[in-house]
Amino acid sequence: MAAVTLNNIVKRYGEHTVIHGIDLEIHDGEFIVFVGPSGCGKSTLLRMIAGLEEISGGELQIGGRLANDIAPSERGLAMVFQSYALYPHMTVYENMAFALSLAGHPKAQVREAVARAAEVLQITPLLQRKPKDLSGGQRQRVAIGRAIVRKPQLFLFDEPLSNLDASLRVQMRVELSRLHQELQTTMIYVTHDQVEAMTLGQRIVVFNGGRIEQVGTPHALYNHPGTLFVAGFLGAPKMNLLACTAIAAGAATVTVRLDGGAMIEVAAQGDGVAAGDSLVLGVRAEHVESEAAAGANVLDTRVSHVEYLGDVAIVHAGVPGGPAVLAVRQPAHDVLPQAGQALRLHLPARHCLLFDAAGKALPRTPGALPRQFM
Structure with a gap:
């Protein structure tokens, strides 16, 4: 060897x-x-x-x-x-x-x-x-x-x-x-x-x-x-990536606004981030929660199409205010949404990532992810 x-x-x-x-x-x-x-x-x-x-x-x-x-x-x-x-x-x-x-x-x-x-x-x-x-x-x-x-x-x-x-x-x-x-x-x-x-x-x-x-x-x-x-290359489907703008940044959280106006809080360290900075929000398809209640980190979307893969389904939903589409992984035994159906999604703060203008990931807030995701 x-x-x-x-x-x-x-x-x-x-x-x-x-x-x-x-x-x-x-x-x-x-x-x-x-x-x-x-x-x-x-x-x-x-x-x-x-x-x-x-x-x-x-x-x-x-x-x-x-x-x-x-x-x-x-x-x-x-x-x-x-x-x-x-x-x-x-x-x-x-x-x-x-x-x-x-x-x-x-x-x-x-x-x-x-x-x-x-x-x-x-x-x-x-x-x-x-x-x-x-x-x-x-x-x-x-x-x-x-x-x-x-x-x-x-x-x-x-x-x-x-x-x-x-x-x-x-x-x-x-x-x-x-x-x-x-x-x-x-x-x-x-x-x-x-x-x-x-x-x-x-x-x-x-x-x-x-x-x-x-x-x-x-x-x-x-x-x-x-x-x-790396975020866009590894994973099938690839990580959802959405353009956004920083609204407020602290030591443990960063609040951003998506192009469609939705406000999303991310468990990330905002050192060096200023209001108005252009960022990219990333979240994996399996971490997006569907049928969410109204509240923080919620997006109202509309289903464009559904990929049925047997054990799971990938739901693709258009985000208001732009061409972006979110992929959502769901168990296939659930009742699947149909094309054109309204779908409210929740993006958990602990599962979201932020990338700066140079494409580098901002550090996550320590303890933001459960141990199995570290």
Whole structure:
């Protein structure tokens, strides 16, 4: 196993910089996920760690050893790509054994390594099949098995589930989590899918424009996004974000006015906030309470449409005074509102977030959230 340290890592193509001074510590044995939209630099950074892209600046250490100029084959890592890249004329066994055989390992050692990897991945009955006889999920497990037999210090996964259908992706997420528990090897996983990031990563690194927006556990990033970008990227549906104006700010609460005129009190620390400042109010769909009584933090909205998802429903309601729409998560067994129906919503102060003009989250008031949300 190996820890990975990135110190001020930079990547340039000519005069164009795509990775802007990344600093990151990846712990020995950790499963960490790089997530972000297409073009944010996550795959480029992974390829720099693998040695497939030259590092323009900064230092990369793998297992405490400076790795900038070490050949990819000598970095003690294995990479699994989006494409399975299996040899079609070889059996599963031959595909998995190829690298070890090429390196001159004894046949008995190769057989033992392949058998062990096949057992871990539950593909032992497939060893004599050709890739054309396998499903997409089985082919991906073979590609992972080909990496396992090398016993690397570090696994790199570059969007390995992108070619699978939805049900297979769910199955393979479970398989990868189980694999990490079994091997306890450091794993770096790149994806643009925030569901994969939330379900797989012990920690998540959110990238945007070649920079790190935030690093933390899935729980921390979901409940305490540090920036507007993270708040809008993680979560399905994404966090409700409403433009507002500060009316009053104190040490424990900030009162804002939405564009439609509704007044909302938020449990946030208002140091540095002045009346008239433009802010953004954020609240998760599951925290919006429907059928609210008249009172503080209440919005009178009108349902635009309802998404029925089986176990839950997402109600979309238009906010007066602007184009904004609030998403509200409700149990599907409830009587669901219909399009055009008036709906009074309550935004609990303790569940609301505020973001300043620079997109940074204002600190929450200590004790504002129950322990399960901290």
